[in-house]
Amino acid sequence: xxxxxxxxxxxxxxxxxxxxxxxxxxxxxxxxxxxxxxxxxxxxxxxxxxxxxxxxxxxxxxxxxxxxxxxxxxxxxxxxxxxxxxxxxxxxxxxxxxxxxxxxxxxxxxxxxxxxxxxxxxxxxxxxxxxxxxxxxxxxxxxxxxxxxxxxxxxxxxxxxxxxxxxxxxxxxxxxxxxxxxxxxxxxxxxxxxxxxxxxxxxxxxxxxxxxxxxxxxxxxxxxxxxxxxxxxxxxxxxxxxxxx
Numbered sequence: 001x002x003x004x005x006x007x008x009x010x011x012x013x014x015x016x017x018x019x020x021x022x023x024x025x026x027x028x029x030x031x032x033x034x035x036x037x038x039x040x041x042x043x044x045x046x047x048x049x050x051x052x053x054x055x056x057x058x059x060x061x062x063x064x065x066x067x068x069x070x071x072x073x074x075x076x077x078x079x080x081x082x083x084x085x086x087x088x089x090x091x092x093x094x095x096x097x098x099x100x101x102x103x104x105x106x107x108x109x110x111x112x113x114x115x116x117x118x119x120x121x122x123x124x125x126x127x128x129x130x131x132x133x134x135x136x137x138x139x140x141x142x143x144x145x146x147x148x149x150x151x152x153x154x155x156x157x158x159x160x161x162x163x164x165x166x167x168x169x170x171x172x173x174x175x176x177x178x179x180x181x182x183x184x185x186x187x188x189x190x191x192x193x194x195x196x197x198x199x200x201x202x203x204x205x206x207x208x209x210x211x212x213x214x215x216x217x218x219x220x221x222x223x224x225x226x227x228x229x230x231x232x233x234x235x236x237x238x239x240x241x242x243x244x245x
Contacts, residue, residue, distance in 0.1 A: 021051060025058050079233035158241045160200045162209075164221065167194030169213045175207025175241075178202045183212040208236040 027033050028041050045052045074080075092212035164172055172190075173183035178200060188196035188211075196211075208228060211219040220227065 005129060021054065025051075027056055028055065029058055029062060062182045067120070076233075082233060157201050158204055160189070160202060160239065160241060161197065162200065162211075162221065163195055164188065164211050164213075164219070165195050165224065166211075166213055166219075169196065171214055172196040173212045173215075174200075174209055175212055177205075177207045178235075183215075202241060204241050206242065207239045208237060210234075210236055 024033075024041060030040065033041060045055055162174055166172055172188040174188060175181045175183040175188045179185045186198060186200070188198040190196050208230075209221070211221060213219050218234065220235050221237035224239070226238035226240065227235040228238050230236050
């Protein structure tokens with residue numbers, strides 16, 4: 001009965017020598033040795049027939065491995081693996097962060113601007129801060145205020161704030177339907193606490209988007225209220241600005 005090609009090697013080496021020899025052989029095969037180390041290894045192999053047999057056996061095994069059939073990976077392999085994984089557990093601060101920094105839609109139009117101005121005037125009145133200089137009261141008569149219907153307010157441009165928490169990132173941008181999926185056109189600005197934020201002015205509608213971290217990594221907005229599959233195993237965040245929140 002023919003023995004294993006490594007049986008004579010195993011008999012002549014003790015465990016410690018095998019560990020060290022295997023490590024050196026592996027580095028030699030992988031060409032990780034420096035020129036000086038490679039020269040010393042070849043000298044050792046010339047002196048040691050057992051080491052020489054081990055190297056030849058390893059090289060032969062490597063050649064045979066390249067002759068094995070290669071099984072193609074299915075296109076949906078990654079998506080199927082991700083489906084089987086449990087979703088990551090949310091940390092205690094994420095619900096609070098979501099409430100504070102989830103995308104917010106703010107209508108930017110004359111009606112809402114006048115509403116904000118009214119609130120500010122009320123605050124100034126409570127604080128007894130003069131808003132209109134003496135002698136200019138005529139400029140603030142009620143006849144100059146134009147009323148705008150609610151329907152026109154909803155259909156106007158909308159301000160949207162996006163936030164991503166990436167303290168280690170060097171740059172963050174956003175790409176989506178609203179900018180032709182060109183991240184270079186919409187960079188985010190870093191805040192002191194490591195968050196990245198941007199305020200967009202877009203028309204009402206339904207938009208898909210993703211963040212781009214350091215110009216390479218595409219990241220889904222973890223605080224988005226809705227997601228949709230991009231067809232490649234990842235998810236796009238969905239932003240619905242059909243009405244003011």
